[in-house]
Structures are given as structure tokens and as C-alpha cells.
Amino acid sequence: MDREPTRFESRVYEALCRVPAGNVVTYKVLGEAVGCASGQAIGNAMRRNPFAPEVPCHRVIPATLRLGGFMGDVRGDSIVRKRELLASEGVEFNEMGVLMDVSLLLERVPD
DNA sequence: AGGGTGACTGCTA
DNA sequence: GTAGCAGCCACCC
Numbered sequence: 001m002d003r004e005p006t007r008f009e010s011r012v013y014e015a016l017c018r019v020p021a022g023n024v025v026t027y028k029v030l031g032e033a034v035g036c037a038s039g040q041a042i043g044n045a046m047r048r049n050p051f052a053p054e055v056p057c058h059r060v061i062p063a064t065l066r067l068g069g070f071m072g073d074v075r076g077d078s079i080v081r082k083r084e085l086l087a088s089e090g091v092e093f094n095e096m097g098v099l100m101d102v103s104l105l106l107e108r109v110p111d
Numbered sequence: 112a113g114g115g116t117g118a119c120t121g122c123t124a
Numbered sequence: 125g126t127a128g129c130a131g132c133c134a135c136c137c
Contacts, residue, residue, distance in 0.1 A: 008134065027119055031133095038133035039119035045134080047118050062119060069118030082118095113137105120132085 002050065012045040013055045018110050021056070021089045024099070025106050026063045033109035039063075047072055058085045065099040098108070 005013065015033040019025050027039035027046075036042060042060070049057045052071055062068045069075075070082035083093055092100045099105065 003112085006134080031119090036133070038131085040117060040131095041133040041135085043118045044116085045118095048135085049118095057118085060118080063121085064119095065120090072118075074118060079118095116136085117134100123129085124126095124127085 005048075005050070007043075008036075009045045009048065010037075013049070013051065014043060015109050016057065016060065017056055019056060019059045019106065020110070021059075022091065023048075023085070023104050023106050024059045024061050025109060026092055027060055028063055030060055035089060043069075048076065053085060058082045059089075059091075059101065063106075065102065065105070066097050067093060 011034045012030065015030060020032075027042040031037065031039050031042045039062075046057045046060055047069070049055055052058070058070060060068070067079050067082055070078040073079060083097075086093070091104050094100050
């Protein structure tokens with residue numbers, strides 16, 4: 001299971017670190033930052049992220065503006081953790097699990 | 112080399 | 125609101 005990140009994954013993590021606290025991006029946006037047309041591949045990289053939350057993978061959400069997954073889980077206590085992590089940065093989700101303030105969602109990863 | 116998997120996306124119903 | 129499906133791409137057999 002555990003292994004060193006591939007070059008692709010390292011690029012993804014590097015781009016991810018440019019997302020400021022208090023903001024979020026979609027898997028798609030993060031993919032565009034590293035030249036990957038598949039959000040699913042990005043999700044794979046996140047799922048394997050060995051550095052959470054050092055590398056802020058909790059700032060990546062699906063285009064549906066829901067919470068998505070965290071640390072391998074798509075529906076579990078980890079999601080609550082992700083939600084609280086984001087709340088502590090000022091990014092809040094409602095009871096339905098949907099992002100409240102859409103203006104916090106960046107359309108592209110900063111340089 | 113080929114097939115299966117998945118923290119996705121967009122469309123359809 | 126939900127469910128299913130095709131397309132997507134990196135990774136792991």
C-alpha cells in the first residue's frame with residue numbers, strides 16, 4: 001500500500017499547496033493546474049495522499065460543492081473531520097453537506 | 112500489454 | 125432531490 005509519491009502525484013501535491021487556507025478548489029481545477037483532464041485521476045492522488053493534512057487535501061471538493069471524501073473514506077467519520085478542518089479555516093457547509101459560500105471556491109490554482 | 116479500480120465530471124432520466 | 129452511464133487518466137495487478 002504505502003509507497004513513495006509518483007512524479008504525477010508530487011506535481012498534484014505541489015499545486016495543492018498553492019491553494020490558500022480559507023479557499024477551496026474542485027478536483028477538476030486542480031487537474032487543470034497540473035495538465036490532467038481527469039478529475040478521477042486527481043481523486044486517486046488525493047486518496048493516496050500520505051501527508052494529510054500537511055498537504056491540504058481537505059481543500060479539494062467535487063464540482064457538486066459537496067464534501068467528497070477524506071483519507072480514503074467517502075462516507076465515514078473522516079468526512080466529519082474534513083468538514084471541521086474546513087470550518088476552522090472559514091469554509092462552511094450546511095446540513096445537506098453543501099458549500100455555503102461559493103465565492104470561496106477558486107476557479108484556478110494561484111501561481 | 113491488458114483489464115480492473117476509483118476522494119471525478121457531465122449528461123440523461 | 126436521486127440513479128445510471130460514458131468518458132476520463134493514473135495506478136496496480
